[in-house]
Amino acid sequence: MDKRPIGVFDSGVGGLTVLKELIRCLPRERFVYFGDMARTPYGSKSKETVTRYSRQIVRFLLSEDVKAIVVACNTASAMALDTLEKEFDVPLTGVVKPGAKAAADVTKTGHIGLIGTESTITSGIYENYLKDYRPDTRITGKACPLFVSLVEEGLIEDPVTAEIARRYISGFRDTDVDTLIMGCTHFPMIEDTIQRIAGEHIKLVNPASETARSTREMLEEKDILNDTDISLDEEAYRFFVSDSPERFKKIANIFLPQSVSNARQTDVERF
Amino acid sequence: MDKRPIGVFDSGVGGLTVLKELIRCLPRERFVYFGDMARTPYGSKSKETVTRYSRQIVRFLLSEDVKAIVVACNTASAMALDTLEKEFDVPLTGVVKPGAKAAADVTKTGHIGLIGTESTITSGIYENYLKDYRPDTRITGKACPLFVSLVEEGLIEDPVTAEIARRYISGFRDTDVDTLIMGCTHFPMIEDTIQRIAGEHIKLVNPASETARSTREMLEEKDILNDTDISLDEEAYRFFVSDSPERFKKIANIFLPQSVSNARQTDVERF
Numbered sequence: 001m002d003k004r005p006i007g008v009f010d011s012g013v014g015g016l017t018v019l020k021e022l023i024r025c026l027p028r029e030r031f032v033y034f035g036d037m038a039r040t041p042y043g044s045k046s047k048e049t050v051t052r053y054s055r056q057i058v059r060f061l062l063s064e065d066v067k068a069i070v071v072a073c074n075t076a077s078a079m080a081l082d083t084l085e086k087e088f089d090v091p092l093t094g095v096v097k098p099g100a101k102a103a104a105d106v107t108k109t110g111h112i113g114l115i116g117t118e119s120t121i122t123s124g125i126y127e128n129y130l131k132d133y134r135p136d137t138r139i140t141g142k143a144c145p146l147f148v149s150l151v152e153e154g155l156i157e158d159p160v161t162a163e164i165a166r167r168y169i170s171g172f173r174d175t176d177v178d179t180l181i182m183g184c185t186h187f188p189m190i191e192d193t194i195q196r197i198a199g200e201h202i203k204l205v206n207p208a209s210e211t212a213r214s215t216r217e218m219l220e221e222k223d224i225l226n227d228t229d230i231s232l233d234e235e236a237y238r239f240f241v242s243d244s245p246e247r248f249k250k251i252a253n254i255f256l257p258q259s260v261s262n263a264r265q266t267d268v269e270r271f
Numbered sequence: 272m273d274k275r276p277i278g279v280f281d282s283g284v285g286g287l288t289v290l291k292e293l294i295r296c297l298p299r300e301r302f303v304y305f306g307d308m309a310r311t312p313y314g315s316k317s318k319e320t321v322t323r324y325s326r327q328i329v330r331f332l333l334s335e336d337v338k339a340i341v342v343a344c345n346t347a348s349a350m351a352l353d354t355l356e357k358e359f360d361v362p363l364t365g366v367v368k369p370g371a372k373a374a375a376d377v378t379k380t381g382h383i384g385l386i387g388t389e390s391t392i393t394s395g396i397y398e399n400y401l402k403d404y405r406p407d408t409r410i411t412g413k414a415c416p417l418f419v420s421l422v423e424e425g426l427i428e429d430p431v432t433a434e435i436a437r438r439y440i441s442g443f444r445d446t447d448v449d450t451l452i453m454g455c456t457h458f459p460m461i462e463d464t465i466q467r468i469a470g471e472h473i474k475l476v477n478p479a480s481e482t483a484r485s486t487r488e489m490l491e492e493k494d495i496l497n498d499t500d501i502s503l504d505e506e507a508y509r510f511f512v513s514d515s516p517e518r519f520k521k522i523a524n525i526f527l528p529q530s531v532s533n534a535r536q537t538d539v540e541r542f
Contacts, residue, residue, distance in 0.1 A: 038320045039310050046515035049309045149420040163431055244317035269540060 002224035005030035005238070006215070007061030007069040009054075012040035013152070013248060014185030015072030016255040018095060018208045022070065023237070025212035026219070028226045030236045032064045036268065038242035041148055042075040043117025043184070050119065054080035058088055059271035060240070067224050070215055071095065074116050074183050074207070078123040091218055096120075098214045099181050099207025100129035104137060106203050107179040113172045113202070114141040115194075116183030117148070126183060140177060144168045144184070151186045152251055161190055165197045173199050181205045189255065239263040273495035276301035276509070277486070278332030278340040280325075283311035284423070284519060285456030286343030287526040289366060289479045293341065294508070296483035297490070299497045301507045303335045307539065309513035312419055313346040314388025314455070321390065325351035329359055330542035331511070338495050341486055342366065345387050345454050345478070349394040362489055367391075369485045370452050370478025371400035375408060377474050378450040384443045384473070385412040386465075387454030388419070397454065411448060415439045415455070422457045423522055432461055436468045444470050452476045460526065510534040 006026070008019050012035045019033055034057050036042075042050050054076045061069055068091040071077045071084070077094030085092055103112045103126075114126050121141040130137050146164050155161045172180060180202050182188055188206045195204055219225045230236040241248045245263035252260040277297070279290050283306045290304055305328050307313075313321050325347045332340055339362040342348045342355070348365030356363055374383045374397075385397050392412040401408045417435050426432045443451060451473050453459055459477045466475055490496045501507040512519045516534035523531040 038316060044518060045309060046517075049514045145424055146420055149417055153416055160431055160434055163434075243320045246317075247315060 001227050002067045003030070003226050003228070004065055004067040005032045007032050007034070007064065007066035008072045009034040009036070009057045009061065009069070009076070010073040010185060011036050011042035011075065013251045013255055014148070016252055017185045017188050018070065018072035018211055020256060021208040021212040022215060025216055028228065028230060030226070030230060032061060032066055032238045032240065034061060034240045034268070035248055036242050037248050041117070042073060043119050043145065043148060045119065047079040047119075047123070050076055051080040051083050054084060055087065056268050056271045058084055058090070060266060060268050062088070062090060063271065066090070068092070068215070068219060070211065072185060072211070074120045074185060078120045078125040091222055091224075093211065093215055093218055095185070095207040095211045096125050096183070097129050098210035099183060099205060100126050101133055102207065102210040103179050103181050103205045104130055104133035106205060107137060109176045109178045110134070110137045111175060111177045112137055112139050113177040113180040114139050114183050115144045115168065115180065115187060116141070118143040118145055120183050126181065140172070140175065142168055142171070144187070147190065148184065148186045151189045151254070154254055156190055156254070157193070162193050162197065165190070165193050169194060169197045172202065177202060179203050179205060181207065183207070235262065240266045242266065242268045272498050273338045274301070274497050274499070275336055275338040276303045278303050278305070278335065278337035279343045280305040280307070280328045280332065280340070280347070281344040281456060282307050282313035282346065284522045284526055285419070287523055288456045288459050289341065289343035289482055291527060292479040292483040293486060296487055299499065299501060301497070301501055303332060303337055303509045303511065305332060305511045305539070306519055307513050308519050312388070313344060314390050314416065314419065316390065318350040318390075318394075321347055322351040322354050325355060326358065327539050327542045329355055329361070331537060331539050333359070333361060334542065337361070339363070339486070339490060341482065343456060343482070345391045345456060349391045349396040362493055364482065364486050364489055366456070366478040366482045367396050367454075368400050369481035370454060370476060371397050372404055373478065373481040374450050374452050374476045375401055375404035377476060378408060380447045380449045381405070381408045382446060382448045383408055383410050384448040384451040385410050385454050386415045386439065386451065386458060387412070389414040389416055391454050397452065411443070411446065413439055413442070415458070418461065419455065419457045422460045422525070425525055427461055427525070428464070433464050433468065436461070436464050440465060440468045443473065448473060450474050450476060452478065454478070506533065511537045513537065513539045
């Protein structure tokens with residue numbers, strides 16, 4: 001039993017879709033969320049750069065006395081998680097492994113589609129984890145670089161987003177892909193469009209829900225769940241960003257049913 | 272007369288459209304270009320963050336012994352140039368002042384349109400400079416945040432880009448705007464689309480050409496032009512980036528007629 005908060009980080013706002021699932025699955029936990037708004041996005045940056053940024057963020061979160069850390073960013077999970085696990089002593093979990101597990105559980109044909117940022121797709125990390133769960137599966141990946149900007153501009157139900165989705169996704173219809181991993185935290189925001197274009201026979205996998213479940217398991221295993229209620233008048237959810245908080249608060253409203261009012265800026269480069 | 276190179280920097284690749292004009296206008300000059308690929312884009316980030324990044328880049332360029340610096344990024348020119356001029360002793364020029372001057376020379380109605388990133392538009396900096404040249408002008412600005420991603424994905428002549436351009440720009444047709452400043456270095460890449468949608472009666476202004484001219488004037492004034500030929504077998508144009516150079520080299524090919532082969536990575540955060 002451990003009352004300390006769980007750290008959650010992302011390159012920006014996308015990880016809020018993961019935080020939402022974490023709060024739902026772990027209602028007694030406190031959370032510290034960090035969004036790297038000064039250096040967002042990560043999806044087109046190199047492994048070395050994403051690892052350096054992630055390392056600074058983990059150090060910052062540890063300074064906030066977190067008991068565990070969820071890497072709520074596919075790109076950072078794909079590129080930096082293995083290094084972070086070697087370098088830090090804190091329990092860590094990412095979104096890729098749970099996403100791969102969920103897809104392995106769902107697929108019947110064994111052919112899984114994956115959409116994400118350029119960096120996530122080319123990393124090959126989903127393939128690696130999938131082989132662990134089900135060696136008979138194979139993955140067809142497709143980078144969808146414009147989805148992040150479209151979602152952040154609020155074009156959620158929009159013909160432009162649908163047209164771009166058609167270009168990225170309709171190719172899956174001509175294959176025996178029966179499961180499509182939304183391998184970027186922004187993508188569940190346009191899940192309806194993706195589903196419509198992929199076709200109803202394809203099952204969409206949102207790694208966020210599975211990540212929340214596997215975070216719970218990790219906390220149980222290490223016996224660090226919080227088993228007392230959090231109180232309504234405490235700051236149970238704290239938000240930090242590397243740039244001024246205005247834009248974060250604005251876009252957070254697209255991602256969360258609640259508004260974020262208390263985001264604070266922190267100088268993550270010094271960590 | 273000064274043989275040292277001119278420093279040119281941008282948040283990423285966009286400044287290459289400015290470099291192209293600089294090379295054309297100053298064929299005897301050497302250049303050191305820096306693209307901040309690890310932290311790109313700047314257009315949605317705060318003044319404080321963009322200033323901090325720009326300051327590090329100027330320090331890096333000075334370590335490369337440049338004789339003058341061109342801030343080839345509208346956002347950095349809008350948000351950081353005044354601070355940089357106070358803090359550094361090197362001759363500096365941006366793209367905003369020359370862009371404003373060019374527009375003031377062109378407009379007949381005195382009503383100027385401005386398209387750019389969110390940060391450039393909200394800074395109000397173009398208005399400030401325009402008032403200096405022609406107090407009777409007024410500006411109508413429109414942030415076009417998706418253009419940068421669309422250009423970087425290579426959607427130059429594309430119905431999606433045209434549709435987004437219609438949403439951003441067609442409003443200018445119902446006004447007496449007769450001049451439209453392309454206040455972001457990516458936008459000249461889709462100049463044909465912008466022109467078509469704005470209408471032929473609107474004159475587009477690309478600040479890059481005027482920036483090149485005003486850089487020449489600045490060098491003449493300070494008597495630091497290079498008056499001997501640069502040789503074909505020297506590295507007259509050097510490129511540095513803050514992330515691994517692969518993506519920079521790839522996108523540079525969209526922006527430049529020549530390819531960039533010698534981009535090197537530098538750790539700009541330590542400056």
